[in-house]
Amino acid sequence: MIAQADVVVIGGGVVGCAVARKMALEGAKVILLEKGADILEGASKGNSAILHTGFDAPVDTLEQECVALGYAKYHAIHKDMHLPVKKTGAILAAWSEEEEAKFTGILEKANLNGVKDLRMLSRKEVLNIEPALGNSLVSALLVPGESIIDPWSSPLAYLKQAVENGGQAIFNAQVTGGEFANGEWVLQTSQGKVGARYVVNCAGLYGDIVDAAVFGEADFTIKPRKGQFVVFDKSAGSLLTTIILPVPTERTKGIVLFPTIFGNVVVGPTAEEQESRNKAFVDRDVLQSLIKQAEYKLPGLSGMPVTSTFAGIRPATEKSPYRIRKRAECNWLTLGGIRSTGLTAALGLAEKSFEWLLEFGASFKAVQAPIIPVMPNLAEHLPRDYTKPGYDEIVCHCEMVTDREIKEAMSGSVPAGNLGGLKRRTRVTMGRCQGFYCSARLAELTKGKLEDSLEVGVAHD
Amino acid sequence: MTKDVLDMTCDVAIVGGGPAGLGAAVALKQAGVANVTVLDRESEPGGVPRHCGHPPFGIVEFKRICSGPVYARRLVQKAREEGVKILSRTTVLALHPGGELSIASPQGQGTVTASKVVLATGVRETPRAARLVSGGRMHGICTTGALQSMVYLKNLIPFRKPVIIGSEIVSFSALLTCRRAGIKPVAMLEENASPSVVWPVKYAAALLGVRLQCECQLLSIYGNERVEGVQIRDRFGVVRDLECDGVLFTGAFTPEASLVRMSHLQSNKTSGSPVIDETGHCSDSAYLAAGNLLSPANVAMKCWADGRRIARSICSEIAA
Ligand SMILES: Cc1cc2nc3c(=O)[nH]c(=O)nc-3n(C[C@H](O)[C@H](O)[C@H](O)COP(=O)(O)OP(=O)(O)OC[C@H]3O[C@@H](n4cnc5c(N)ncnc54)[C@H](O)[C@@H]3O)c2cc1C
Numbered sequence: 001m002i003a004q005a006d007v008v009v010i011g012g013g014v015v016g017c018a019v020a021r022k023m024a025l026e027g028a029k030v031i032l033l034e035k036g037a038d039i040l041e042g043a044s045k046g047n048s049a050i051l052h053t054g055f056d057a058p059v060d061t062l063e064q065e066c067v068a069l070g071y072a073k074y075h076a077i078h079k080d081m082h083l084p085v086k087k088t089g090a091i092l093a094a095w096s097e098e099e100e101a102k103f104t105g106i107l108e109k110a111n112l113n114g115v116k117d118l119r120m121l122s123r124k125e126v127l128n129i130e131p132a133l134g135n136s137l138v139s140a141l142l143v144p145g146e147s148i149i150d151p152w153s154s155p156l157a158y159l160k161q162a163v164e165n166g167g168q169a170i171f172n173a174q175v176t177g178g179e180f181a182n183g184e185w186v187l188q189t190s191q192g193k194v195g196a197r198y199v200v201n202c203a204g205l206y207g208d209i210v211d212a213a214v215f216g217e218a219d220f221t222i223k224p225r226k227g228q229f230v231v232f233d234k235s236a237g238s239l240l241t242t243i244i245l246p247v248p249t250e251r252t253k254g255i256v257l258f259p260t261i262f263g264n265v266v267v268g269p270t271a272e273e274q275e276s277r278n279k280a281f282v283d284r285d286v287l288q289s290l291i292k293q294a295e296y297k298l299p300g301l302s303g304m305p306v307t308s309t310f311a312g313i314r315p316a317t318e319k320s321p322y323r324i325r326k327r328a329e330c331n332w333l334t335l336g337g338i339r340s341t342g343l344t345a346a347l348g349l350a351e352k353s354f355e356w357l358l359e360f361g362a363s364f365k366a367v368q369a370p371i372i373p374v375m376p377n378l379a380e381h382l383p384r385d386y387t388k389p390g391y392d393e394i395v396c397h398c399e400m401v402t403d404r405e406i407k408e409a410m411s412g413s414v415p416a417g418n419l420g421g422l423k424r425r426t427r428v429t430m431g432r433c434q435g436f437y438c439s440a441r442l443a444e445l446t447k448g449k450l451e452d453s454l455e456v457g458v459a460h461d
Numbered sequence: 462m463t464k465d466v467l468d469m470t471c472d473v474a475i476v477g478g479g480p481a482g483l484g485a486a487v488a489l490k491q492a493g494v495a496n497v498t499v500l501d502r503e504s505e506p507g508g509v510p511r512h513c514g515h516p517p518f519g520i521v522e523f524k525r526i527c528s529g530p531v532y533a534r535r536l537v538q539k540a541r542e543e544g545v546k547i548l549s550r551t552t553v554l555a556l557h558p559g560g561e562l563s564i565a566s567p568q569g570q571g572t573v574t575a576s577k578v579v580l581a582t583g584v585r586e587t588p589r590a591a592r593l594v595s596g597g598r599m600h601g602i603c604t605t606g607a608l609q610s611m612v613y614l615k616n617l618i619p620f621r622k623p624v625i626i627g628s629e630i631v632s633f634s635a636l637l638t639c640r641r642a643g644i645k646p647v648a649m650l651e652e653n654a655s656p657s658v659v660w661p662v663k664y665a666a667a668l669l670g671v672r673l674q675c676e677c678q679l680l681s682i683y684g685n686e687r688v689e690g691v692q693i694r695d696r697f698g699v700v701r702d703l704e705c706d707g708v709l710f711t712g713a714f715t716p717e718a719s720l721v722r723m724s725h726l727q728s729n730k731t732s733g734s735p736v737i738d739e740t741g742h743c744s745d746s747a748y749l750a751a752g753n754l755l756s757p758a759n760v761a762m763k764c765w766a767d768g769r770r771i772a773r774s775i776c777s778e779i780a781a
């Protein structure tokens with residue numbers, strides 16, 4: 001046995017990180033097992049980074065409850081951890097009268113979901129808030145509470161808090177099976193055996209595979225659903241301050257146009273079923289159509305340079321609800337199919353998970369005066385590291401990343417395990433030049449320090 | 462406690478210490494302008510030639526042929542000799558009306574106030590994302606600039622057998638860089654019917670044994686951690702896979718114009734370059750622009766000469 005825990009969390013996506021934090025704060029000895037070299041290697045790698053109020057969530061569902069709870073929890077903890085949140089509000093815009101006709105239903109649903117501050121806006125009122133929007137817009141609903149956050153620093157902060165309060169994260173540890181005997185789990189991982197009294201499966205896109213590896217079968221099947229995005233240059237940032245939501249159809253929530261906490265404007269995501277759970281590939285035709293849609297809604301975007309394109313994969317299943325399975329008889333909890341609201345719902349799911357473990361009979365003594373990690377700021381509207389003297393150089397000029405930030409991200413309680421992790425912790429190479437200016441310096445700074453590398457060897461004549 | 466503010470004034474502030482900026486700075490000093498300050502965000506000034514490890518540079522400027530790095534050092538040395546103040550590791554964050562610049566450096570932030578500002582921030586290449594190329598985002602995808610910096614400044618290589626996309630003059634530099642580093646490109650793909658520049662590319666490709674394929678489209682990039690291949694459509698319309706461990710995007714120059722885009726200055730909507738009049742002035746007459754920020758992508762010598770032209774424009778204005 002390489003390690004022994006009260007609670008093992010399988011998977012370092014946003015859900016696993018939030019669950020690990022909660023359990024550690026409640027006094028459990030927590031071990032998070034992640035098959036990747038860093039956290040956020042699955043569904044949580046690429047999303048819209050919107051903290052949802054849940055106004056449009058399915059009424060009376062666990063999802064709605066967790067979104068609302070997660071939203072409240074995030075607001076309760078973000079200040080202490082220096083996690084940025086920008087309450088931009090969302091404008092649910094109708095571009096035709098048919099779309100406008102759906103507003104009544106949407107308002108009713110929001111009311112039932114306890115989100116009561118929605119307001120109708122006339123075309124003129126919308127254009128007052130967002131003067132750059134296309135003028136074929138008819139009217140809109142304002143959802144004041146919708147917010148944008150840093151989608152990578154948040155889960156990292158959760159896991160750091162877990163680790164700094166007695167927890168442990170083990171990377172490159174893929175769970176391949178497990179046995180339950182005498183009230184104890186022994187999990188097989190690619191790093192060796194890990195013991196636990198309780199297990200929470202938060203394996204996201206692989207949730208069904210993990211359940212199947214342990215129980216022979218899973219009661220849900222992941223149906224990966226890809227979402228592609230186009231990120232526009234930061235000079236587009238001045239064109240948009242709120243999230244522009246489409247009127248949803250039966251099938252999809254639709255394409256959103258939104259500002260990011262880092263100062264860009266993004267259009268996406270699509271919703272495309274695919275076989276692969278890990279190939280988050282983009283497609284030129286789809287990207288072009290996204291750009292066209294964005295330009296229609298926000299004409300100022302035409303001619304605006306594209307900074308980046310990416311895709312994320314939702315752990316959807318054959319059914320729409322979250323797929324929670326409580327196996328009280330063996331102290332195993334599966335949080336499956338956390339499809340498209342997990343960034344928001346994670347902290348809520350963590351609260352619920354703790355309650356469910358109590359139902360299983362768990363009892364821990366909560367940590368008194370827990371350690372609260374303070375996160376470096378990556379948000380554009382707040383002071384970045386380079387504003388504080390004493391660094392040596394700016395490595396990434398587009399995103400203004402200092403050598404000091406890079407070194408810090410490679411140390412600490414949850415250091416970057418690979419280049420992707422380093423990017424998500426610092427934003428290095430994520431700007432408009434995509435590494436033209438800085439990748440050589442970055443290759444040098446990270447050489448031999450991460451699981452992967454930008455360079456494959458030395459140059460020779 | 463030290464005050465972390467770096468405020469300063471100067472006669473002419475130059476944003477960017479590449480050939481254009483340094484050319485302007487030297488000419489201004491030679492014309493008797495007292496305080497000329499060059500601000501460059503890199504640790505070493507000199508601009509793009511710093512990482513162009515091959516000749517020919519310096520024929521007009523120094524009457525001899527040298528490699529890019531040697532040329533860059535000469536430009537810097539010359540400027541220092543003429544009394545130009547060069548501040549490296551100093552990033553210009555924002556341009557304000559009337560010639561006021563917000564700057565950041567490891568010593569702190571501050572404001573530079575200048576009678577005239579010359580913008581000379583150069584060009585870079587369009588990366589993969591902005592070209593909307595299909596496929597995954599794995600290691601081994603870069604531009605010539607990144608490759609050259611890796612090879613010539615750090616002695617590292619990002620791949621061993623890449624495909625090269627494009628056949629501009631810079632693609633020729635890319636081939637030379639590969640040759641120098643022991644990288645063996647598997648093919649060079651050009652969408653058009655013939656290479657953008659014919660003889661150097663053909664010559665270098667042949668020299669390296671690299672097949673130049675025209676009318677050939679890059680469809681997507683695949684792989685896991687690293688690039689494992691690309692899908693292409695060749696000139697017969699056949700779609701096929703090409704094994705490689707990297708994709709080198711060359712050319713498709715785009716001005717490094719974000720400062721201008723985010724400022725009060727009028728700019729060209731697509732390229733981002735500042736709109737200038739025939740004397741090189743921007744819409745705010747405290748600002749002028751020079752070098753490849755304006756016309757992607759001239760050779761260093763032309764940018765240097767353009768810097769000198771802008772310097773003359775400033776001097777005649779002062780004299781008037
Ligand atoms: C396009 C898109 C847009 C979205 N927009 C939003 C939004 O705006 N707001 C919002 O709230 N939500 C949004 N979401 C939803 C949110 O991103 C997901 O709900 C969330 O990321 C799911 O997280 P997870 O932890 O369940 O899964 P994952 O992130 O997939 O995490 C699972 C982890 O488990 C690891 N793992 C898998 N198998 C094993 C194993 N056998 N052993 C060990 N580790 C294993 C994986 O490597 C992975 O790191 C969006 C999602 C997408 C794709």
Ligand SMILES: Cc1cc2nc3c(=O)[nH]c(=O)nc-3n(C[C@H](O)[C@H](O)[C@H](O)COP(=O)(O)OP(=O)(O)OC[C@H]3O[C@@H](n4cnc5c(N)ncnc54)[C@H](O)[C@@H]3O)c2cc1C
Pocket residue numbers: 476477478479480481482500501502503506507508509510513551552553554581582583584585586605606609631634717720751752753754758759760761762764
């Ligand atoms: C990959 C590549 C290869 C090339 N190869 C050749 C070649 O072989 N031969 C040739 O003649 N030409 C080559 N060129 C063309 C090259 O652009 C010119 O030679 C020349 O360097 C342009 O001079 P410049 O002064 O306009 O810009 P640059 O040389 O690009 O200099 C711009 C300077 O501005 C600085 N800067 C930018 N933004 C800021 C800011 N906000 N604050 C402070 N400083 C800033 C940069 O650090 C840089 O030093 C190449 C270009 C590229 C991109």
